[in-house]
Amino acid sequence: MPSRFLAIHCSKCDTFIAKYRKEGSGSLIRMYLERISAPEESPTEFKNSLKEKSARLSCYGCSQTLGKLNPKSSPASYNLIKGAYRKKKIDD
Numbered sequence: 001m002p003s004r005f006l007a008i009h010c011s012k013c014d015t016f017i018a019k020y021r022k023e024g025s026g027s028l029i030r031m032y033l034e035r036i037s038a039p040e041e042s043p044t045e046f047k048n049s050l051k052e053k054s055a056r057l058s059c060y061g062c063s064q065t066l067g068k069l070n071p072k073s074s075p076a077s078y079n080l081i082k083g084a085y086r087k088k089k090i091d092d
């Protein structure tokens with residue numbers, strides 16, 4: 001399975017939310033928490049929300065909701081809200 005890195009940005013304020021390791025070639029519908037890396041400069045509150053698997057994935061720039069925790073998913077994942085985020089490919 002091919003694996004690649006995506007940069008997830010908020011569609012509203014363009015804040016860089018996280019780096020995500022995407023597997024497979026399908027479209028991005030959900031993000032597994034174990035593959036999300038918060039940027040160094042993000043607030044501790046945001047990093048903790050990922051650690052604690054908070055019910056919502058929110059932008060720390062404008063508080064827009066980007067995804068909602070899927071209660072049935074194992075491992076834990078966020079179902080992303082269409083139009084709330086933008087993704088960019090990261091070349092490594």
Ligand SMILES: [Zn+2]
Nearest residue numbers: 010013059062
């Ligand atoms: Zn935002």
